[in-house]
Amino acid sequence: MVNNALSFTGNGLRDWIVQRITAVILALYTFFMVGYFLLTPEVNFTSWQTLFASRWVSIFTLLALGGLILHSWVGIWTILTDYVKPAALRFTIEIIVILALISYFVWGIEVIWSV
Amino acid sequence: MSSIAMRTVEFKIYRYNPETDQKPSMEDFHLEIPKDKDIMLLDALIQLKTKDEGLSFRRSCREGVCGSDGMNINGRNGLACVTLLSSLKEPITLRPLPGFPVERDLIVDMAQFYRQYEKIKPYLQNDEPAPAKERLQSPKDRKKLDGLYECILCACCSSSCPSYWWNPDKFVGPAGLLQAYRFLADSRDTKTQERLAELDDPFSIFRCRGIMNCVDVCPKGLNPTRAIGKIRSMLLKEGT
Numbered sequence: 001m002v003n004n005a006l007s008f009t010g011n012g013l014r015d016w017i018v019q020r021i022t023a024v025i026l027a028l029y030t031f032f033m034v035g036y037f038l039l040t041p042e043v044n045f046t047s048w049q050t051l052f053a054s055r056w057v058s059i060f061t062l063l064a065l066g067g068l069i070l071h072s073w074v075g076i077w078t079i080l081t082d083y084v085k086p087a088a089l090r091f092t093i094e095i096i097v098i099l100a101l102i103s104y105f106v107w108g109i110e111v112i113w114s115v
Numbered sequence: 116m117s118s119i120a121m122r123t124v125e126f127k128i129y130r131y132n133p134e135t136d137q138k139p140s141m142e143d144f145h146l147e148i149p150k151d152k153d154i155m156l157l158d159a160l161i162q163l164k165t166k167d168e169g170l171s172f173r174r175s176c177r178e179g180v181c182g183s184d185g186m187n188i189n190g191r192n193g194l195a196c197v198t199l200l201s202s203l204k205e206p207i208t209l210r211p212l213p214g215f216p217v218e219r220d221l222i223v224d225m226a227q228f229y230r231q232y233e234k235i236k237p238y239l240q241n242d243e244p245a246p247a248k249e250r251l252q253s254p255k256d257r258k259k260l261d262g263l264y265e266c267i268l269c270a271c272c273s274s275s276c277p278s279y280w281w282n283p284d285k286f287v288g289p290a291g292l293l294q295a296y297r298f299l300a301d302s303r304d305t306k307t308q309e310r311l312a313e314l315d316d317p318f319s320i321f322r323c324r325g326i327m328n329c330v331d332v333c334p335k336g337l338n339p340t341r342a343i344g345k346i347r348s349m350l351l352k353e354g355t
Contacts, residue, residue: 002285002318012314012321013354016347078322082281 004081006094008074019074022067029064052115065108069101120150124159125206128170131217139217143206156203157184157195171220179334182269185212186221192271192332212274214283228270231287235295235313240306256302263297263342265335266290272329272339278322285318289329289339292320296342299349311350320346 009015040047051057076097084090124146131139144163148154157174164170172195175181179197186195187210189203200207215223241250273279273288287295295314298304314320320343329339 001313002316004317007317010317012317012319013347013350015317016321017351017355078317081318082278 006091006098007077008070015074018070022071022074025064025067026071029060029067032060049115052112058112058115061112062109065105065112069105073098073101121147122150123147124200126159126163127206127208128163128220129210129217130170130220132169132219133217141208148200153199153201155196156188156198156200156207156209159200160195160209169220171222173222180267182267185269185271185274185334187211187213187274192275194269194271194334197334212270214274214276214280215270223270223274225270227283228268228273228288228290231273231283231291232268232294234319235287235291235298236306236310237294237298239298239301239304241303242305250303252302259300259302260297262337263293263300266293266297266337267335269334271332271334275328275332276323277326277328278324282318282322286322287314287319289323289343292323292346293337293339293342295320296346299346307349308353311346311353314346315350315354320350 004010007015008018036051037043052061077094080090080093080097084093126144126146127141128144129139130136130142144167146159146162148159148162155177157177160170160172161174164172172186173183174196175183177184177196179194182194184195185192188195188198189208192212195209209221211217211221211223215225215228218224268290270290272293273283273290276289278286279288295310299307299310304310323340323343325340325343327340330337330341333339
């Protein structure tokens, strides 16, 4: 058993499952968005606002945003532990990335809920 | 006496002697072999060594059983003793196994590799009382070990795995994980839970990204990626 403190769940299997479930959510959201752009004749401010006024679109978007944040963290942590060997530098970058991801999530909630 | 037609084979071989060299270099070698004859790369190396006794490489059984002469041949890991010269493009470029510390020329330090092997406890563990004769296994259960027990620990797979290059102290690597599954799959082993628990961190097994370099280079034709997938399935069944 190899110790680690900052991997998302601290457990190999759980991180792996999180990565796969969030990948499915992100794929579904991508299909949804591509479908929307293909099927909407003219995308303008009104149609965009109507779309996000729907509660389920807001929830789906939040779910995708949350999924993106978790997916990113599992992936970025893996890349950082692969390539950034000096522990102090890696720790600093990890903290910056975590804070950035949390900020994006909070910001995202604010944006989606303000529609 | 009739003269035998000869041909020249060109080599570029990695040379490094840490006691005398500042840094490694590639040295050109030429070998004359009979035109109508094909020989194994290891035999060519042994002949080159008669010209330059300092040229260092490991070998033992010279028939693909001991796993001593794993090296990087034209950019691909393999065993010199089972690689025919005719299968290689010239100049034949030989380097030590990538990602391993070089001791001298084509000889690498295998200590870390063996530590990972040791970590997976590569021996049968059974806490039940031993039967009078031996622990029996059905032919069906025995068949589950095919494709796993044949590993000769040549390190060609682990040395071609980027996940192993970046974290050789944390990621067990394809060779070790193939053996981990060999004991997980053994009906006579009773430590399955403990073995799985030991692997369930983000590095030991999950650092495998499934790129299958290990499968591509294995000189015994084994499939570590499949074994890793089976361990993951076992973890998934146990842990969810």
